[in-house]
Each structure stands twice: as structure tokens, then as C-alpha cells.
Amino acid sequence: MMTNPIAPKTAHLAGPGLLAGVLALLAALLLTLALAAPAMAQTVRPPANATTNVLPPGPEMRGGVLGNRSDGAIWHDIRKGAAGESQDLRAGSGVLIQSQGEDWRLIRNQWVLPIAWKVLAGVLAVLIVFFALRGRIRIRGGRSGRVIPRFSLVERVVHWFVASLFILMGITGLIILFGRPFLLPLIGPGAFAALASASLQGHNLFGPIFIVSITALFVTFARGNGFRWVDLKWLLKGGGMLGGHASSGRYNFGEKTWFWWASLCGLALSLSGLLLLFPDHLPGFLQTASAEVPPERTLMQWATLVHAVAAAAFIGFGLGHIYLGTIGMEGALEGMTRGTVDETWAKEHHDLWYEDHKAAASANASRAEVRAAAGDV
Amino acid sequence: MSFLQLTQGPLWYLASAVFVIGVAWRLIGLLRLGRGPDRSVARRSGVAGALKAIALHSVPHGGNLKRTIYHFVTGYGFHLGLFTLLFFAAPHVAFIKGLTGLSWTPLPRWGFLIAAEAAFAGLILMWLRRMTDPVMRRLSDADDHIATWLVFIVMLTGCLALQEAHDSLRALHLLCVEALMIYFPFSRLMHAFTFLVARAYTGATYGRRGVTP
Numbered sequence: 067m068m069t070n071p072i073a074p075k076t077a078h079l080a081g082p083g084l085l086a087g088v089l090a091l092l093a094a095l096l097l098t099l100a101l102a103a104p105a106m107a108q109t110v111r112p113p114a115n116a117t118t119n120v121l122p123p124g125p126e127m128r129g130g131v132l133g134n135r136s137d138g139a140i141w142h143d144i145r146k147g148a149a150g151e152s153q154d155l156r157a158g159s160g161v162l163i164q165s166q167g168e169d170w171r172l173i174r175n176q177w178v179l180p181i182a183w184k185v186l187a188g189v190l191a192v193l194i195v196f197f198a199l200r201g202r203i204r205i206r207g208g209r210s211g212r213v214i215p216r217f218s219l220v221e222r223v224v225h226w227f228v229a230s231l232f233i234l235m236g237i238t239g240l241i242i243l244f245g246r247p248f249l250l251p252l253i254g255p256g257a258f259a260a261l262a263s264a265s266l267q268g269h270n271l272f273g274p275i276f277i278v279s280i281t282a283l284f285v286t287f288a289r290g291n292g293f294r295w296v297d298l299k300w301l302l303k304g305g306g307m308l309g310g311h312a313s314s315g316r317y318n319f320g321e322k323t324w325f326w327w328a329s330l331c332g333l334a335l336s337l338s339g340l341l342l343l344f345p346d347h348l349p350g351f352l353q354t355a356s357a358e359v360p361p362e363r364t365l366m367q368w369a370t371l372v373h374a375v376a377a378a379a380f381i382g383f384g385l386g387h388i389y390l391g392t393i394g395m396e397g398a399l400e401g402m403t404r405g406t407v408d409e410t411w412a413k414e415h416h417d418l419w420y421e422d423h424k425a426a427a428s429a430n431a432s433r434a435e436v437r438a439a440a441g442d443v
Numbered sequence: 444m445s446f447l448q449l450t451q452g453p454l455w456y457l458a459s460a461v462f463v464i465g466v467a468w469r470l471i472g473l474l475r476l477g478r479g480p481d482r483s484v485a486r487r488s489g490v491a492g493a494l495k496a497i498a499l500h501s502v503p504h505g506g507n508l509k510r511t512i513y514h515f516v517t518g519y520g521f522h523l524g525l526f527t528l529l530f531f532a533a534p535h536v537a538f539i540k541g542l543t544g545l546s547w548t549p550l551p552r553w554g555f556l557i558a559a560e561a562a563f564a565g566l567i568l569m570w571l572r573r574m575t576d577p578v579m580r581r582l583s584d585a586d587d588h589i590a591t592w593l594v595f596i597v598m599l600t601g602c603l604a605l606q607e608a609h610d611s612l613r614a615l616h617l618l619c620v621e622a623l624m625i626y627f628p629f630s631r632l633m634h635a636f637t638f639l640v641a642r643a644y645t646g647a648t649y650g651r652r653g654v655t656p
Contacts, residue, residue, distance in 0.1 A: 219576060222571075223568065223571045226571045226574070226575065227567060227568060227571060231567075257611075260609040260611045263603075263606045264604070267602060267603050267604070267605040267606055268599070268603050271559055271560070271563070271605070275563060275564050278564070403574075404577075405577075436577050439576055439578075
């Protein structure tokens, strides 16, 4: 991901020390202005015989010996992205300063990054508070000692394949995205340079495998994840949190939302990631002519923003999924590790699915596990 | 002595010595076991049986393609990717040249990436199968998991050092490689050397009796 090495620190990262420094600087500036004001008032008026139309000293004007534009005007145009002439005939080669890049940098550093880390930190905080208040969601009726096959071997392999890559891509991506403001001050420039380089190489390498895995996830789990009326009822009951039993089929509203959320974020991450990996191999319809900004640069700028937003959305929701799938709910994880779930768990959380599959419940856990692996779910 | 110098110097020679001596010790030990006397009349050639077994056991056969397609694809993806990286990745070719003076044309970057993708995907998928399949999980022991994770970490640190701009990443990769080399002779990773011998032995034994294994 592109970063500007001279980018100023954004306001959200400044601590109280910086704020105090800025206030002190402001006070000093006001004091200086106040003291200097009488003297300035006496010196700004030019003498009566002053010449006012002489060009300031500097290099020869462009466009003629006498010239008709000042250096300031020329630099103003350059700053606004005016194109000059270059031996390099590729689009954008004549542009000295591309203002669009500054816009991109400001959006990334002052909007996307602060919002993204606040969202992720907020989700983590909510989960911690929820766990502290609610504790682990137990199987109310206790374990029955009988299990039902729930996820086939293919489903579990695909799930953990995505999960493995989610972790690899997530850690390396977060280092790339937030490393500069958070890690650089902690570990110093040398260690951070190595870490950032390693993260970038790893992220780029695992990206294509992630695309394959998320595609496999969609194909494997699409069936059964369409929304139904029962999901609306489940939502209105807050999944059972608001009191009363919330019925659901094989997947409840939250799981279905997670599936579609992950699929859409995965699609956005995949497309933007491909643009970032292969900017020089854009398809023909994207190769629009532009004298000022090469199309691949515009697309890369958009792609980095889309990539960051989609990643934060994916990881944020993913944290909730990981929480509920592990420490948040008793009996949930074994569905994805062993392929079977406890009968009481199935009744309490997926009663409609349980009604269709209760004949498969067995006290022989090993046999149920083999049946699940064989796809008899 | 810097961390890099340590991993390129003393640790490298130590790991190499353990690897070479350990592998030789294991192979010589296997060969010294010899084979029991077979007094039956040979019905077919043992050599032909050995070659047939090596070839047949390298691809799905006997109608078990559906059952083994997963391991076939992921296994070949991983092994071909790994050995392509080991012998043809540009940094490895340069390293081997520095050690032996021998050199050959390295892979272009796109070739490296394809090999690495195949190796990583294959290894991850094989390990996931080991963890999720109820039978394979019970058959697996610590050695299987340690070997898998060591290979994964070696591949990972190698790819993280791909930019070749930081000594610390190179040293980390070397350290992991050395750990793998020391572990190698005492683990099932030895199958890299023994799989041909084992298949040939079985094939020759059965082939001599006129049976296709």
C-alpha cells in the first residue's frame, strides 16, 4: 500500500503534549504579532517614488524574453497539476505535481485511517465489555451427550483455509495500514522498516491465495444463506437476547449477514487488491486517455482507499464472528473443528434445522464425526 | 558477530553437519537392515516391480482417484512448489553459487510467485485436512505437526525476506532453515530421501512374486 513518507501526523494521533505545544506556539505568535504590529504599520506603505510594476528577480520567464507570467503564477499552475512537456510520452509524465495525490493522501490519513482504527478498537472494546457483563453464553439445558453432524469436511477445510489467510492477510495488512502511526514510535525506524517490508511481501504473496479461498467460501456456503422471513423474526427478538426463543434454520440472521458481509468485503478486497498488485496490466476498458493523471494511478489511489475500508469492515465484523465462535458461546467451535454439535446446542440455537436433523443425533461421537466428514450433514 | 554472521557462519555449518551426518546415518541404518531371504521361485523381475511401484504410487490408480484427488492435488502443489523454490528461486541460486560455485538460471519473479502460491496453498490445505479429518487427526502425532509448521515457517520467513533489503529478515530465514535442517534427520521429513527406497523395496518384493502392489 502506498504511503507518503513526509506525511504529517494527523490530528487524531496527537497527544495532549502536542496540543499544549500548539497552544504555546499560538500564544507566542500572538505575542510577537502584538509587539510587532506598530512597527509593521509604519513600514508596509511604499515610498511615493516606488516603482510598482517591476518583475521580481529570478530566472528567465517561460514563453519569451520579457515574459508575461511571474514565477509565482507558474508554480501556482504546477501546484494545480498543469502539464508541461516531457521526453517521456506516457500519460502524466509532464505533470510535476499531481494534486490528486495530495487529495488522496488527505482522505487516507485524515479520514480512512482514523475512522478505521476507531471502528476496530470500538468493536474490540464492545466485545470485551459484553464478555465482562454477559460472560460466556452457556448451553442452558446442559450438554446432552449426543451430537449431530453439522459441517462436512469440505465446509470445514474451506472455512479454516479462509480463516488462515484472514489471519495472515489481516496481521500484515494492519501493519501496513497502521504501522507508521502506532508501531514506528514503539520499535524505531530500523525494525519498522524490516517489519513493513516483510508485511508487504507477505501480504502481496498471500493475496492471490486469499482470492481463491474466499471464492471457495462463497461457493461452499452460499446454499442455505439466503434470507427468509424467520430471519426477520430472529432479528426482532435480538437473536434471543431480548427475551424469548429466536428460531432459526441452519444459519441464523447474524450468520447469514456475516456470510454476505464477508463475501462483499472479499470481493472488494479482491478487486482492489488485484488493481494494486497489477497496476500495469489493466483491462482495456480502464485504459482511458488522460494527459494529466495516468489511469492506473487514479485507480490505485481509489483501490487503496476501497481496500482499507473493506479490510476494516471485514476485520471488524470478523472479530465479532471469532468471538462468538470461540470464547463467546459454548458449543459453537466444535461444529467447525469436529464437524458435530451437541444436540441441546442445536435445539437452542438452530431449532428449525434441528427438527430436520434430529434423527441423525448419536451418542457415538466418533461415528457422528465420521458421518460429518463424509458430508452427511 | 552480528546475528546475520552467526546464522551464515557457525550455525550454518553446525546445521549442515547435523543434516548430512544425520541423513547418512538414517539411510545407512536402513540399508543395513537388508532383506530377508526369499526362497520362492521368482515369477517376475523384482527390478520391474520396483519401477512399476514407484510410477504407480506417484499417481492415483486402481480406481481411487476420487478418494485421493485432494491429497494428489494439494500434495503435488506443495512439493513441486517447494522444490521449485528451493532450487530455482533467485536468492537460493545465488546462495548455492556462493557455497559451491555452481549456478543455473533462476526463475523469473512471476515463476517464483506461482511456485510460492502453489506451495503455500498446498501445505495449508494438507495440514487443514490433517486437522479436520477424524481419521487423519487420530493418526497424526507431534512429529507431523512440528514438521509441517517448521516447513511453513521456513517458507514464510523466506517469502517475507523477498525484498532482500534487510539483514534481519535474511538472518531470521536462515535461522529457521537451520532449525529445520537439524530436525530433518530425526523426523518423517526423511521421507524426502526414503520414499523412493521404500516404494522400490515394496515393489521389488511384490514384483518378484508376480503381484502388482
